[in-house]
Amino acid sequence: MSHKRSSFSGKVGFVLAAAGSAVGLGNIWRFPYLAAKYGGGIFLLVYLILAVTFGFALMTAEIALGRKTQLSAIGAFGSLNKRFSFLGYLASIVPMIILPYYSVIGGWVMKYLAGFVTGEGAAMANDAYFGAYISKTAEPIIWFLLFMGITAVIVLFDVEKGIEKVSKIMMPILVVLILVICVYTIFSMDGALDGVAYYLKPDFSKFSIMTVVAAMGQLFYSMSLAMGIMITFGSYMKKDIRIEKSVRQIELFDTGIAFLAGLMIIPAVFAFSGGDETALGQGPGLMFVTLPKVFATMPGGSVIGAAFFIMVLFAALTSAISLMETIVSIFRDKLGIGRKPACILVFGICVALGLLSCLGYSAWSTVKIIGMQFLDLFDFLSNSIIMPITAFATCIFVGYILKPKALIAELERGGPFKARTLFTVMIKYVAPIFTLLILLSSILDVFGVVKI
Numbered sequence: 294m295s296h297k298r299s300s301f302s303g304k305v306g307f308v309l310a311a312a313g314s315a316v317g318l319g320n321i322w323r324f325p326y327l328a329a330k331y332g333g334g335i336f337l338l339v340y341l342i343l344a345v346t347f348g349f350a351l352m353t354a355e356i357a358l359g360r361k362t363q364l365s366a367i368g369a370f371g372s373l374n375k376r377f378s379f380l381g382y383l384a385s386i387v388p389m390i391i392l393p394y395y396s397v398i399g400g401w402v403m404k405y406l407a408g409f410v411t412g413e414g415a416a417m418a419n420d421a422y423f424g425a426y427i428s429k430t431a432e433p434i435i436w437f438l439l440f441m442g443i444t445a446v447i448v449l450f451d452v453e454k455g456i457e458k459v460s461k462i463m464m465p466i467l468v469v470l471i472l473v474i475c476v477y478t479i480f481s482m483d484g485a486l487d488g489v490a491y492y493l494k495p496d497f498s499k500f501s502i503m504t505v506v507a508a509m510g511q512l513f514y515s516m517s518l519a520m521g522i523m524i525t526f527g528s529y530m531k532k533d534i535r536i537e538k539s540v541r542q543i544e545l546f547d548t549g550i551a552f553l554a555g556l557m558i559i560p561a562v563f564a565f566s567g568g569d570e571t572a573l574g575q576g577p578g579l580m581f582v583t584l585p586k587v588f589a590t591m592p593g594g595s596v597i598g599a600a601f602f603i604m605v606l607f608a609a610l611t612s613a614i615s616l617m618e619t620i621v622s623i624f625r626d627k628l629g630i631g632r633k634p635a636c637i638l639v640f641g642i643c644v645a646l647g648l649l650s651c652l653g654y655s656a657w658s659t660v661k662i663i664g665m666q667f668l669d670l671f672d673f674l675s676n677s678i679i680m681p682i683t684a685f686a687t688c689i690f691v692g693y694i695l696k697p698k699a700l701i702a703e704l705e706r707g708g709p710f711k712a713r714t715l716f717t718v719m720i721k722y723v724a725p726i727f728t729l730l731i732l733l734s735s736i737l738d739v740f741g742v743v744k745i
């Protein structure tokens with residue numbers, strides 16, 4: 294990396310920065326709709342097990358790789374073994390695929406925020422509102438461009454610090470709001486308790502390989518794994534900090550917020566639709582369809598709705614900024630260009646890809662690639678294909694080329710590494726087999742060879 298490498302000020306600084314970038318739409322928007330769709334409690338259980346085993350091992354490995362080499366993804370793999378530098382490139386493609394569609398969702402959030410501010414809250418509670426909105430051609434594109442534009446301007450003028458400060462205040466408020474909405478829904482709405490049971494009690498008859506595939510993809514996405522981000526974060530981490538402890542804290546934070554978001558949305562879905570399969574399985578629109586209905590019945594709902602969407606917008610912006618920052622820094626390093634041209638280039642590519650995602654719901658809704666419209670396709674390509682490949686190759690690299698010992702030395706710098714056996718077994722045996730199975734299942738599923 295050609296630019297200066299500063300470090301985070303201290304232990305808390307690192308955890309907060311990493312958690313700040315990890316917590317975003319993945320937790321609030323994506324986790325609840327997957328949990329609703331893939332069987333509720335069983336999805337939650339699989340997710341939690343994966344988080345403390347697989348997610349823990351992979352995040353630990355990535356941070357240790359970054360801190361050991363003091364380099365970001367592309368440099369880190371290449372510096373340890375030339376043949377593995379492809380892995381850094383592969384990981385770097387992921388943010389490029391995610392950021393455009395992430396910004397499309399960011400645009401939806403802005404639209405809903407604007408709706409609550411301008412007193413359109415009641416209309417948004419209508420079942421058909423969301424579908425009608427995303428199938429419009431111009432409006433979602435305008436909101437997407439606005440979200441993308443704000444992100445780009447912040448990265449261009451290098452003013453992330455200001456946003457991060459604001460987001461540190463916003464995050465606790467978001468958690469409080471989520472709790473308020475949970476308590477309100479669960480205690481005042483008929484049928485919500487069935488939703489709580491659906492979400493918390495695993496129903497093993499709902500288990501399928503796709504539950505694991507979805508949970509795994511979500512784990513990568515939510516914890517920003519298998520895309521080089523944590524390697525870069527690790528490279529900025531001070532040497533005397535215990536990586537293990539930081540990883541546990543980030544995990545707890547990230548999973549905690551996702552868990553609460555599920556508890557906020559799923560019982561509400563039950564209250565309004567009685568846990569009907571179509572309502573639970575509706576996918577990306579779930580939060581946007583459900584929450585306005587809650588706000589419509591809640592005293593002071595339009596103010597709470599507006600406050601909620603502001604907080605979500607900030608969480609989304611900090612993640613988008615961090616995604617864009619990563620891509621810009623890769624472009625600068627690899628093409629040897631300055632911040633401004635790199636920002637313009639990245640902005641251009643993101644606009645092109647994001648437009649596809651917007652149009653996939655409207656003018657081009659009949660265009661399907663491997664059975665998916667664009668947004669789903671990008672989501673699938675990054676979370677179900679490239680991330681498992683990257684995670685698999687990272688495990689092979691750490692497990693057999695570099696050897697876990699080399700990283701364990703790094704992990705023991707700040708004190709004892711308690712989970713070393715779990716780490717080694719996960720990285721060498723469980724995770725590689727698992728990621729391969731996941732990859733295979735998603736490919737088979739999509740090409741309809743086997744319906745899993």
Ligand code: TRP
Pocket residue numbers: 314315316317318319320388391514515516517518520522611612613615616
């Ligand atoms: N983890 C983020 C979320 O939950 C999304 C995300 C994926 C991200 N990759 C990232 C954020 C890279 C920052 C950097 O919303």
